[in-house]
Each structure stands twice: as C-alpha cells, then as structure tokens.
Amino acid sequence: MSAAPSDAGEGMTRAAGSDARKASAEPVPTPEAVVPEPTPVPTWNVANILTLSRLVLVPLFVVALFIGDGADTTWRAIATGLFVVASATDHVDGWVARKYGLITDFGKIADPIADKALIGAALVGLSVLGELPWWVTIVIAVREIGVTLLRFWVIRHGVIPASRGGKAKTMTQILAIVVYLLPLPAGADPVRWALMGLAVLLTVVTGVDYLVRAVRLRAAGRRATGA
Template identity: 70%
Template sequence: MERPSPTSESARAAQEPSTRPVRTLNLANLLTISRLVLVPLFLVVLFLGAGDDGWRLLAAGLFAVASVTDQVDGWVARRYGLITDFGKIADPIADKALTGSALVGLSLLGELPWWVTIVIAAREIGITLLRFWVIKHGVIPASRGGKAKTIAQLVAIGLFLLPLPAMLDPVRWTFMGVALVLTVATGLDYVVRALRLRAVGRRASEHDGS
C-alpha cells in the first residue's frame, strides 16, 4: 500500500480548517487594545494643541494611526483566523471610544456643533448597549454598512482635526454629511438585526424548555 507523501499531507492539512482554539491575546486583539491606549494620548495632544497647527497635526496623526489599526486588526483577524468573541465586542468599543473622544473634543473646542456629536454618540452608545442586550443570544458582527459608516466617520473627523483653511469647510461638511446619513441608516439596521436575533434566541430557549 502506497503511503501518502509528506507534501500531499501538508497540502491537505493546509486546506483543512484548524480546530485549535484561538487565543484571546492575539495580534488582532492587541491592535484593538493599542487603539484604546491611544485614545487618552490623542485627547491630551488635542487640547494641548488648541490654536497651534503643529500640535493639531500631531493630534491628527495620532488619530490616523489609531484609525489604521481599526482596519488592520480586522484584516489580521480574518486572514489568520484570529476572530474571537472578545474581538467582536472590543473592536466596536475601541472604535466608539476613538470617534467619540474626537467628536467631544472638537465640540468642546467649539469646532464642531454639539448636535453632530450627540447624533453620532447616541447611535454608537445605543448600538453598544444593544449588543450587550442580545449577547446571550449571540454576537452581532459588523456589517458592510457599519464598516462604511466607520470609515466615513474617521475621514470626516480627520478633516475636522486637520488645520485646514476655511475655504475647505464645504469639503469637511460633505464628508460629515455622508457619515451622519450612514450613522443613522446603519443604526436602524442594527436595531432590526438585534430584535430578530433576540426573537430567534427566545424561540430556541422556549423550544429547549418544552
């Protein structure tokens, strides 16, 4: 009987999904944690740089670095199979901490109307609470619309952080308008998905208990 070659065994093993448990403390989650660590540093630089273009550029740079980790950690998690429940919860929380701190900071500095901050913050806090409300029935993963919303918010906030001339204000507000529309639309979508998940979970519980 011919024995399979080591090469064919290796190829077959590479095609088969790994059954090994994924460690919570992995590269993707470390990137998420680093984004949370950058938030207070970003705020300190933002307020120290009030009225100073150099400090504002540094604040915008820190915000950009933290924003990049948001894109990289998701790619790393999917590419290397490092998706964990911790990451599914911590990643959106880190996103909200970053965008929320930037929005509140800009509003406190009088550079962004409070109503913009309130609309976005109310949506983000509400969705976070909604995730915990249905967590015993399952985790709601980020949708494509949610990812587009996050990118739109990051770009819009980045433009407000940069010390740009007043003539570019229409550009800033165009991006912020898109971010606001996506924020509200995806918020409604998450509410519908959460209600469906909870309904399915409750029916499953009732069926198991019968």
Template identity: 75%
Template structure:
C-alpha cells in the first residue's frame, strides 16, 4: 500500500473553484428605454418643427427644446449603461440608430424649410446610412462600438443643428456655419475610419472561422 494514499490524503479530491454564473443583462433596461425614448421623440420634434409656417419663433424654440431633450438622453443612456453594467448588443446597435434618426430628421427638416442646403444633409445622411449598413454587414463577427471621434462627431452635429434650429439673429449665421463645417468634416473622417475598422473586423472574423 502506498503510504501517500492513506488517511486524509486518500480521501482528498481535486478542488475546482466554483465560478459565478455569467450575469445576463436584460434587453429591457433603463439605458435601452432611454434610447428608445429618443426614437419616440423624433416625430414629436418634427411636428413642432413644421408647426405653423416652420419659422414661427415659439414653435422653433419648442422644436429646439425637444431636440435638446432627445439629445441629452444619448449622454444619459450611455453613462447609465456603463455605470450600472447594462451594456447590451441591442444597445450598441440601437443607440447609434437612434442618434442617426434624430439628427437625420433635423437635417432633412431644416433642408425642407430652406434653412440648410441639401448637400450638407445628403453628405451626412450618406455617411450615417453607410455606417448603419456596415454595422449589419459585420454583426456576425462582432459589434463595433462608437469611437471617441464618432462621439465628437455626434456632439458637433448636435451643436451645429441646434444653432440652425434656434431663431437667432443673422449675425450668428457665420458661427453656425463654422460649427456645421466642422461637423461635416468630422462626419466624413470618422466614416472612413469606421469603414477601415469594419473591414478589419470582418477579416479577423473570417480567419477565426477558417473561411
């Protein structure tokens, strides 16, 4: 008999650490509800924007207020998702789509009213639609979160749109156009960056599954 196999040692068994079950984050959480509320506010914003003749001071202020509230939810939902551990794949996809719906509605509305040239709206819309399609193109390989440049782009777009929405004196127009020009530049640059990241992610995904 092997002495090492007697006594307590003989009864001892390998001890395996008990790992906690992975936490499942529900899709219906406060962060995602805020994201969805931003989508709900889009038609409310458009109704206010086009109320009257589209240039009524009171209604423009109301439209700007609705746009501002909807834009603030973008900051709040992201902050809550990170702080409370509520980050989901649904939120990663729905959040930028809600942003694009809000800014797209505002840009199209301003162009319809003649306050913003259509070429600005079309350049930004083409980038945003293209990025959304890219998200679905690579979704089986992963989700690309918003980059710091993308977040700066969104903030600059919101600021520029707000300046065009507000019934400001004509003297503010150069300021509004300067900010809008910066927003367009950031939109194009971050769009190119997203294409590069999407192509790389798809290539890595294909290599991982041996295609």
C-alpha cells in the first residue's frame, strides 16, 4: 500500500520534467531587430566642395582668356590650363561621391550647373573673340538652359541622372573647346570643326532624350500622387 504515494510522486516528477523539457524546446521570443537608420550625407562634403570650386574657376578662366584680346599666347595657355583643371574636377567630384557614398541631391543639381557655367563661359568667350560662330554657342546654350529648366520642372518627382550620352556630350564639348582654346596653327582648323560639329550633334540628340525622360518622370510622378 505504501508504494502508491511513491508512484504518484514519481509520476508527478516525470510530468514536471516533461513540462520542463517542452518549455525548453519552445523557442524563446526575442525582440524585433532594430534596423539603424542610414546616416544622412552632409551637403558640405568633399565632392560638393570640388563642384563649387569649378564655379569659382569660371571667372578666373574668363579673365585669362580676354587678356590681350585672346591673342597673348601665354595667357591663352593659362586660360586653357584653368579650363582643363576646372573640367577635371567634374570627374574627380563624381568619383569621390560614388566611392565614399557622398551622393546628394544638391550635388546632382549643382554638378551639371557648374558644367554648364564653365562650358557656356568658354563658348561665349570664343564667340566674342570671333573664333567660334555664334550659332554654335546659341544652339548649345539653348539646350543647356532648357535642360536646367527641365530639372527644376521635374525636381518634385525626382532627379534624372546624367546618361552615358550626356557624359559623352560633355566630354566632346570639353575636347572641342580645348582644341579651340589652344593657340594652334590654321592647319588644325579641320580638327576643330569636326570636334565641334560632333559636340553640337550630341548636344541636340541628348537634349531631346532628356526632354523625353523628363516628361515620362513627371507623368509617372503625377500618377503616383494621383494628381
């Protein structure tokens, strides 16, 4: 008769052990992982400072270009050097921004504006000196101003990044302007005309492409907001 309480105790012990094992087998709820918010990129970073330095070099380039009415070879070489240095910052600031994650909306807007200011100053200067037909300057200027206005037109819907065609256009414009700036002999004129002709062609084609992309972006933004 005394075995019954013992059996009952052992049964209770086994039941308790079984419950403990079940409890230990059940997964322990853990708090949800907290995803840290990305660190905001400061507007005043190295890439954007390089972009602004390009704007600072523009008036210095213009002054050097017009000293001696553009005929002084020393100052012409200095003007060419300033233009090349300013143009090089366009590639450096882009590389820095991509490599170190310093891409900002300010940079996306300021970078093309700085490019247009530099190239526009060079084209107008060459036309004023009578070395480049005004129609070339006007065609390029209308395209660049139009694209800038389009950027502001669609900015509330997004920023359109530069395309490969746009980059090729900028490189061709820079190369053509450098050849025009250098005090080369008259035998280099065919090279000047060919490069500038290609620059004008790419300017027009990429301008039309940008217009199409801007219209599509605005339409998509209006659909998304139900406007």
